[in-house]
Amino acid sequence: MIKYIPKEFKTILNKYRFIDSWFWCRYSINPYNGCEFACAYCDSRSHKYHLQPEFDHLIYVKNNVGAMLDDRLRRARTLLPDVAAIGGTCDAYQPAEESYANTRQCLEVLLRYHYPVIISTKSTLTLRDLDILSRIAEDSWCAIGVTITTLDRKLAGFLEPRAPSPEKRLNVVKEIKEACPEIQAGVNFIPIVPFLGDDERNMEEVVADTKMAGADFILFGGGMTLRDNQASWFMRRLSEELPHLVEEYEELYQAKYTLAEGYRGRYEPGKSYLKRIHRKMLELCKKYQLAFRIKRYIPEDFRKQNYLVAQKLLDESYLCQMLGRPWTKTFWAGQNINNLGESIEDIARRGELRTIRNIDASIEAYVLNLLGNEGEQ
Ligand code: SF4
Known part of the structure; x- marks a missing residue:
């Protein structure tokens, strides 16, 4: 059972010293702590994010996010409007959003202060907010990246057990582009999951269907990371559902996994593997004439x-x-x-x-x- 617990947090807006050069964001906002979609590969399970171990069924709903964000932006003397990413360690449109609308509250404040927005999501609930997302796009800039790692429903059920199906996600891209062409919308093909999503057929299907959906971009890059707790979680799920792949992962990541000791090994696959995947993706983007970078927000001031x-x-x-x-x-x-x-x-x-x-x-x-x-x- 999923538990939602409203909780006070001290801060809502995080500012990066250097921008994220893939998503072009300077700020990040996580309206929730925890994510109900429970993806097997979710990086937010790693210790570096300091989230609760029951991360996928105990969701902390941050109290008063709209007022906190408004207060932060109103008092800010040194902040300049720049891209705010909503979500990151959580999906901004996970089911909790339907009742609590924390993401919507943040969007209303960001629009008031002319901050551009980027959201990465797997949720169809994104469509609820097209009105405000479109106003943000017209006011400054807005990009939505819908994450898809495979179009195979069964495999998606293992990798992303509580997220909407890949078809529904693709449809989100299509609906955004049809209803609000001013919003940049595309697919985040991240991560490309070794031995499950990295075969040429899957890669081509994802790119081709992304193009068919009318997307502006497809993002990819880097190998699937395996870090501490997240790695042990993923390997445990793999050993339960697809045990024949455990050895393959151990070889690719030069790692060792046991239930008792967890995962010990590299955090990403070796360079030659990455090069092969990236080259294939670049080739496919060329074939389907699909951009692999998002057009960034350009301010009108000295920047x-x-x-x-x-x-x-x-x-x-x-x-x-x-x-x-x-x-x-x-x-x-x-x-x-x-x-x-x-x-x-x-x-x-x-x-x-x-x-x-x-x-x-x-x-x-x-x-x-x-x-x-x-x-x-
Ligand atoms: S949707 Fe994103 S944040 Fe949520 S569990 Fe999946 S990977 Fe993690």
Whole structure:
């Protein structure tokens, strides 16, 4: 039985020092602690999130989230409107939302303060809020990523036991795009689950059906992570339902799993595996002409050029990462430009681009070229 417990929390808005360069968010908001969808691979079970062990059947409903968020944004002297991700360690539209509407309360406040929003979800309840999501999209920016790891119902029943079926999720993308084209909507093909979702047939089906649904993007990348408690949970479920795969996982993750001692091993598959998956996905995105990056929010203040330039660098570093090429220098250059407290155009005019961390001669030339071709960006 699922228990919902209303609870006071001290904070509601979390600010990242560096943006999440896949989802473009600066802030995160978790309206609930815990997630009823109970995905077997859910990373939120790992110790680093400090969530309750009964995470999938004891859901803490955060009290007064709307008032808390309003208070935080009203008093903020140093915060600038930027993308807020709702959910992360929980699904913003899990069943609790139907009764408590914490996500909706947050959306109302974010709209009032002109904050753009991104939501990753597996829920059809998202459609309830199309009115406000559409107003946010028109006011600033809004993106919805619906997570799909397989279109096979039976497999989804093992991986995501309490989430709506993959067909229903695809339909969410379709309905959003039909009703509100101003909202960017797509599929988060995350994680690509080894030996279950990484065969070429599944990958192609997910990409093809995402395209058919009218999606703007499909996100993928990185291997499925296996960390401490989350890894032990996943491996236990695997040993119960698909025991023949335990050894395969042990080999891929160079790990050892026993019920008594849990999981000990790497937290992600090796590089050659990742490279193969990523290359295949890039090939499929090309074949189906589907973007694998979300178009980011661009503010109209002094950050405008910084964000445009950072987007180019972060897009480039993502592609290099997927292809197994060096990417960290470009990534950090993008992040540092994104965080500048003044316009990069002013810095370039003073000839001081090289004072920005991680900008070397080649990135400086690249940035100058971008700024010179401003009209074409
Ligand atoms: S929907 Fe997301 S947060 Fe919820 S259990 Fe699944 S992976 Fe975890």
